[in-house]
Amino acid sequence: MRRKYLYPALIIILTIGFYYIEEYQGGNWSISNDKTEDTSEFSFFFLPTSTTGSIVIHKNYALSYSEKHEQAEWVAYELKKEHLSKNEFKRPYFEMDKKVSSSSADWRNFKNSGYDRGHLCPAGDRRFSFEAFEETFLTSNISPQNHEFNSQIWNYLEQKVRYWAKVYDGVYVVTGGVLSNDLKTIGYEAVSVPKYFYKIVLKDAPENPKIIAFLIPHQNSKESLKKFAVPVDQIEQLTGIDFFPKLEDAIEEKLEASLNTNGWKF
Numbered sequence: 001m002r003r004k005y006l007y008p009a010l011i012i013i014l015t016i017g018f019y020y021i022e023e024y025q026g027g028n029w030s031i032s033n034d035k036t037e038d039t040s041e042f043s044f045f046f047l048p049t050s051t052t053g054s055i056v057i058h059k060n061y062a063l064s065y066s067e068k069h070e071q072a073e074w075v076a077y078e079l080k081k082e083h084l085s086k087n088e089f090k091r092p093y094f095e096m097d098k099k100v101s102s103s104s105a106d107w108r109n110f111k112n113s114g115y116d117r118g119h120l121c122p123a124g125d126r127r128f129s130f131e132a133f134e135e136t137f138l139t140s141n142i143s144p145q146n147h148e149f150n151s152q153i154w155n156y157l158e159q160k161v162r163y164w165a166k167v168y169d170g171v172y173v174v175t176g177g178v179l180s181n182d183l184k185t186i187g188y189e190a191v192s193v194p195k196y197f198y199k200i201v202l203k204d205a206p207e208n209p210k211i212i213a214f215l216i217p218h219q220n221s222k223e224s225l226k227k228f229a230v231p232v233d234q235i236e237q238l239t240g241i242d243f244f245p246k247l248e249d250a251i252e253e254k255l256e257a258s259l260n261t262n263g264w265k266f
Helices: 003-026 130-135 147-151 153-167 232-239 249-257
Strands: 055-057 062-066 071-079 116-119 142-145 171-177 196-203 210-217
Touching: 071 142, 071 153, 116 147, 142 147, 147 153, 153 171, 153 196, 153 210, 196 232, 210 232, 210 249, 232 249
Parallel strands: none
Antiparallel strands: 055 062, 062 071, 071 171, 116 142, 171 196, 196 210
């Protein structure tokens, strides 16, 4: 190759290389929803749509980040039976998520705010390795939560999901706060405080898939979890998110419109 062509070619190659590096670091991935192409600890097939266009893939969960609200609009992951563990690890420090191109909120926004740094993918669901446990302490995975709510009814729901993962041999989970324009904020980066939190659990049994969803006001309650069970369609209307877009339409419509707690062991 002549020298006059060599240097332009090298510049093009380097430019393309830096482009892909930037895309990786920013987390703006074009995600395949083909089950055969999974490279993570969960199935891309079950990722919801993103209203922000900022999907970040970590090894043990995925999320869609809202810069406007400085938190994830959803976090999605698979909780397998073999993930369940009682390993005790030293609690790590919270760190900003470097894969969020706009940078996730600083944990200091929560300091003296009166709110807990509430995990969306619970640390308790990722005790099977320290790496997985530590990954839940990225600030893209937390949302402001009232302490009584976080430590009681929300914690009880997290425990119930682990129980279902055990008895049903694994479930898929999507969770987040309902983000809207009228929310209180905390900290110098104006982190929104959701009025409601949701959690959706899917059991992907080929012969009998089933879904249960919860929409819980952001306050402590001693009511049964069943009181907060709602159709997935209701949460989709509130959030603008399509939670299981790759399910066959007939199956998706039936599952998401239904409200049936009888098929779940409480």
